[in-house]
Amino acid sequence: MRILVLNWRDLAHPAAGGAEVYTEQVLRRWVAAGHEVTLFAAAVAGRPAVETIDGYRVIRAGSRFTVYREARRWWDRCGRGNFDVVIDETNTVPFMAHEWVDDGTRTVALVHQTCEEIWHHNAPPVVAHLGRLALEPRWLHRLAAAPVLAVSESTRDALARFGAQDVTVVPEGYEPPALTRPVVKEERPTVVFCGRMVSYKRPWDVLRAVAIARREIPDLQLWMIGGGPLLNKLRAARPAGVEFFGRVSEGVKHDLMARAHVHVSTSVREGWGLVVTEAAALGTPTIAYDVPGLRDSTLAAGGVVVPPSPDALARWLSDLLPTWQRRPFAPVPFGGAHSWDDVATQLLSAVDEHARAA
Amino acid sequence: MKISFVVPTRNNARTLAACLGSLRNQTHPDVEVLVIDNSSTDTTVAIGERFADQVVQWGPERSAQRNHGTKCSTGDVVVFIDSDMVLEPHIATEIEEQFTAHPEIGALIIPERSFGEGFLASCRQLEKSLYVGDAAVESPRAFRRELIEEIGGWDENLTAAEDWDLADRTKEKTELGRVAAYIWHDEGRIQLRATFAKKRYYGRWIDQYVSMHDDSNSKFTRTALVRKPGALLRHPVLTAGLVTLKATEAAGLLLGIRDSRTSSAGSRT
Numbered sequence: 001m002r003i004l005v006l007n008w009r010d011l012a013h014p015a016a017g018g019a020e021v022y023t024e025q026v027l028r029r030w031v032a033a034g035h036e037v038t039l040f041a042a043a044v045a046g047r048p049a050v051e052t053i054d055g056y057r058v059i060r061a062g063s064r065f066t067v068y069r070e071a072r073r074w075w076d077r078c079g080r081g082n083f084d085v086v087i088d089e090t091n092t093v094p095f096m097a098h099e100w101v102d103d104g105t106r107t108v109a110l111v112h113q114t115c116e117e118i119w120h121h122n123a124p125p126v127v128a129h130l131g132r133l134a135l136e137p138r139w140l141h142r143l144a145a146a147p148v149l150a151v152s153e154s155t156r157d158a159l160a161r162f163g164a165q166d167v168t169v170v171p172e173g174y175e176p177p178a179l180t181r182p183v184v185k186e187e188r189p190t191v192v193f194c195g196r197m198v199s200y201k202r203p204w205d206v207l208r209a210v211a212i213a214r215r216e217i218p219d220l221q222l223w224m225i226g227g228g229p230l231l232n233k234l235r236a237a238r239p240a241g242v243e244f245f246g247r248v249s250e251g252v253k254h255d256l257m258a259r260a261h262v263h264v265s266t267s268v269r270e271g272w273g274l275v276v277t278e279a280a281a282l283g284t285p286t287i288a289y290d291v292p293g294l295r296d297s298t299l300a301a302g303g304v305v306v307p308p309s310p311d312a313l314a315r316w317l318s319d320l321l322p323t324w325q326r327r328p329f330a331p332v333p334f335g336g337a338h339s340w341d342d343v344a345t346q347l348l349s350a351v352d353e354h355a356r357a358a
Numbered sequence: 359m360k361i362s363f364v365v366p367t368r369n370n371a372r373t374l375a376a377c378l379g380s381l382r383n384q385t386h387p388d389v390e391v392l393v394i395d396n397s398s399t400d401t402t403v404a405i406g407e408r409f410a411d412q413v414v415q416w417g418p419e420r421s422a423q424r425n426h427g428t429k430c431s432t433g434d435v436v437v438f439i440d441s442d443m444v445l446e447p448h449i450a451t452e453i454e455e456q457f458t459a460h461p462e463i464g465a466l467i468i469p470e471r472s473f474g475e476g477f478l479a480s481c482r483q484l485e486k487s488l489y490v491g492d493a494a495v496e497s498p499r500a501f502r503r504e505l506i507e508e509i510g511g512w513d514e515n516l517t518a519a520e521d522w523d524l525a526d527r528t529k530e531k532t533e534l535g536r537v538a539a540y541i542w543h544d545e546g547r548i549q550l551r552a553t554f555a556k557k558r559y560y561g562r563w564i565d566q567y568v569s570m571h572d573d574s575n576s577k578f579t580r581t582a583l584v585r586k587p588g589a590l591l592r593h594p595v596l597t598a599g600l601v602t603l604k605a606t607e608a609a610g611l612l613l614g615i616r617d618s619r620t621s622s623a624g625s626r627t
Contacts, residue, residue, distance in 0.1 A: 153401075157371075290376045290444070295375060295376070299375055299379055304379060304380065304383045304447075305375070305376050305379055305380075306376075306380075306444065306542075307376075307444055307473040307542045307544065308473075309473060312444075312473070312542060315446055315540070316446065316447060319385065319446060319447040319448050319539075320383070320385070320447050323385050323447075
C-alpha cells in the first residue's frame with residue numbers, strides 16, 4: 001500500500017513526544033512489511049526538507065501554525081493520485097484530510113488524545129478559553145465526519161462527546177527496557193513520580209498526598225523525577241522525605257522506577273499515560289487519579305485508580321504500600337500495552353478496514 | 359471469611375471501572391465481585407466482564423437486582439455497593455475483623471465521603487461529612503448471609519428509601535457495627551435540574567415508605583445538618599450552596615409526593 005501520514009511533528013522535532021515515538025515505531029514496521037510510506041511534518045531547523053529515515057520518506061514544510069496549509073499545498077503539487085490511503089494524525093489540530101483529499105483516496109484520522117482541560121494548564125487564560133470552548137470543539141466536530149482511530153477507550157469516549165460515530169480503539173505499544181542488572185527494591189517505603197514538572201501533571205498533589213501519608217508511614221520517601229518550569233518552586237518548598245532528581249538519563253530513570261514500591265500519577269488528563277505502562281513493565285505498580293487516559297493504562301497494568309484528590313491518594317498509599325512491600329508486584333508483560341509488532345499489524349488492518357473515501 | 363460484593367448497574371460505564379477496580383484491589387485475599395446488570399446499552403457489560411467474577415442480567419429495579427445478587431453470591435458476607443462508589447483497600451479486611459470480633463453484630467455501616475467536579479459537589483462533600491456517625495442517616499451495607507436471608511433482603515416494591523427500609527428491618531433483628539475505612543462516592547457534576555428531577559421521581563415512593571414505618575420522621579429532618587453549626591460556619595460559601603441544593607431537593611420530593619397522591623386519587627375515582 002502507498003500510505004501518507006500527516007503529523008505536525010516528526011521524531012526529529014525538538015518537542016517530539018509519545019505520539020511521535022508511536023508513529024516512528026509503526027512506520028518503520030510498515031516499510032519492513034513492504035509498504036511505501038511518506039510522513040508529512042513541520043520543518044525542523046537544521047533538518048532537510050526531504051529525508052529518508054528507516055526506509056520511509058519524511059517531507060518537512062511549514063511551522064506549528066502553517067504546517068496544515070503546507071500539507072494541503074503539497075497534496076496539490078505532488079500528492080494527488082500517488083497514494084492509496086491518507087492518515088490524519090491529530091495532535092490537537094486535525095489536518096482535515098477527509099475534506100480536501102479529492103481524488104477518491106481513502107482517509108482515516110488517528111487521535112492520541114483530546115486537549116480539553118489541558119488548555120487551561122498550557123495556554124494563557126484568554127487563549128485557553130477560546131481553545132477549549134470554541135476552537136477544539138469546532139475542530140473535533142468537523143473531524144467527527146471522518147472515520148477515526150483512537151489509542152484508548154477514554155479518547156474514544158471523548159470523541160464520541162464531540163459527535164464522532166465511527167471510532168475504533170487501536171492498541172498502544174511499549175518496548176520494555178532491557179535492565180542490565182536485577183533490581184532490588186528499596187529498604188525504606190518509596191514512592192516515585194516521573195513526569196515533567198508542569199501544572200497539568202499536578203506535582204503539588206503528589207507532595208501533598210505523601211505529606212499526609214507520612215502521618216501513617218513516617219519513613220515514607222518520595223522520588224520526583226523530571227525537569228520543568230515548576231521544579232525550582234517545588235524544590236523551594238523543601239518538603240520532608242522528598243528528593244528531586246530533575247531530568248535524568250533513561251537508565252537512571254528506569255533504575256529509580258524499578259527500585260520504588262509504588263509509582264503515582266496525578267495528571268489532569270492523558271491520551272494513554274505511557275509512564276504507567278513503563279512502571280508496570282519494571283515491576284512497580286501504579287496508583288493514579290481516575291482521569292481519562294490514566295484510567296486506561298493503569299487498569300491495564302493491574303494498578304489502582306483513585307478519586308482525583310490528594311486525600312484519596314494518601315489513603316490508598318498508606319493502605320497499599322505496606323502490602324506491596326511485603327508481596328512484590330510481578331512485572332507486567334509490555335506493561336499492559338502491546339508489542340510494537342502487534343501495534344503495527346493491528347493498526348494497519350484497522351486503517352485498511354475503516355478508511356474510506358470522502 | 360469470603361466477602362461478596364454485589365453491584366447493580368444500568369448504563370454506568372463512566373464510573374464502573376474505578377468501582378470494580380477498587381473491589382479487585384482489596385487487601386483481603388478472598389473477595390468475590392458480582393455485577394447485576396439491568397439491560398445496559400453502553401459498555402457497562404464489557405467493563406463488568408473484565409473485572410467481575412459473574413455478570414448477570416436481572417431486573418426490573420435496583421432492589422430486585424440486589425436480591426438476585428445475594429442469591430448468586432457464595433460469600434459468608436454480602437456487601438451492596440453502587441457503581442459510583444470507590445472503596446478504600448482495607449474495607450473487606452475490616453469487615454472480617456468486625457464480624458469476627460463481634461459475633462452479636464449482623465450488619466455493618468461503611469462511612470461515606472463524596473467527591474466530584476464543581477462547586478455543588480464540594481457542597482455535597484460538606485453535607486456528607488456531617489452525616490458520618492449519624493445513625494438516622496447512615497444505612498448498613500455489609501450483611502452476614504444468614505441475616506440478609508432471614509430478613510428477606512430488599513423490598514422489591516420500593517425504588518426509593520429502600521435502604522432506610524432495609525436498615526429499619528435490620529435494626530429490629532441485630533446490632534449494627536461500623537468499619538473505619540471509607541467509601542468514596544462519585545457525585546460527578548451535580549446539576550440542580552437533574553437533582554430536582556431525581557428527587558421528584560423518588561418522592562413518589564415516600565408515602566408508601568411512611569405507611570410502612572411509623573417512626574420515619576427522623577429520616578427527613580436530617581438534624582445532623584444543624585447539630586454541627588461549626589462546620590457550616592467555617593464554610594459560609596459552601597453552606598449557601600448546600601442550602602440551595604437541599605431546597606431544590608426538598609421541592610423535588612414534595613412535588614413527587616404530590617404526584618403520587620394525585621395519581622392515586624385519580625386511580626381511585
